[in-house]
Amino acid sequence: MKNLFNPxxxxxxxxxxxxxxxxxxxxxxxxxxxxxxxxxxLPMKMALTNPKAKRNLMSKIMxxxxxxxxxxxxxxxxxxxxxxxxxxxxxxxxxxxxxxxLELVGRFTADNVxxxxxxxxxxxxxxxxxxxxxKHLDHHLTQFGV
Numbered sequence: 001m002k003n004l005f006n007p008x009x010x011x012x013x014x015x016x017x018x019x020x021x022x023x024x025x026x027x028x029x030x031x032x033x034x035x036x037x038x039x040x041x042l043p044m045k046m047a048l049t050n051p052k053a054k055r056n057l058m059s060k061i062m063x064x065x066x067x068x069x070x071x072x073x074x075x076x077x078x079x080x081x082x083x084x085x086x087x088x089x090x091x092x093x094x095x096x097x098x099x100x101x102l103e104l105v106g107r108f109t110a111d112n113v114x115x116x117x118x119x120x121x122x123x124x125x126x127x128x129x130x131x132x133x134x135k136h137l138d139h140h141l142t143q144f145g146v
Contacts, residue, residue, distance in 0.1 A: 001073050004137070005110050005130035013105055013137050016146040022094040024144050028078040031088065036140050037097035039088045043136055044104040047129060050115040059120040067121045071132045076139040108133060 002009045017037075024033040031039060046052065055063070110126045118124050124132070 001131045002134045002138070003127060003130035004105070004108055004134040005126060009134055010105060010108070013134065013141070014102065016141045017098065017102060017105070019146045020098070020141075020144055024146075026143050027145060028143060032092065033144055034092035034094040034097045035088045035090075036144060037094070037101045038092050039082075039086055040137055040140055041097070041101050041104050042086045042088075044101075044108060044133060046119070047113050047133060048104070048107065050113070052115050052117050053119040055117070055119055055122065060122075063118075063121045071121065071124070071128050071135075076135070078143075105137075 113129050
C-alpha cells in the first residue's frame, strides 16, 4: 500500500496536486477543487497536531470496528461519510488552499507525527498514518481526475 511517508509516493501526490487548476471539476460530489484542497488539509493538520485530542467513549467503541475500512487497502467509496469536522462548505481561494495543502504534504513526516494516537482509531503505526493520509489524498485527487 502506498504511504505518504515514502518520498516517491509523496512526490507522486505533489505532482498530481500541481496538475489541477482553478477550473478542475470533480467527477463526483459537490466540492470545488479549492474546497477539496481545504478539506484535504484538515485531516493532515489533525495528524500533525501533537498531542492530539483525547478519544471519547464512542470512538473507543466504534473506532476498532471501522478502522480497517478507513485505513485498510480498500478504496473509499464515492460520496462516502465525511465527519463534520472535515466538511468544507465555504467558498475558498484556489491558490491559497493549494499552497496550504502542498506545505502540509511537505511537512508530513513520521517525525512530525510524534503523537501516534488517532482521536478516533487509537494508536496508529507510522505505516498506518502514512497510508491513511496517502489514501485520503489519492481518493480526492482521483475525484478530480488526476
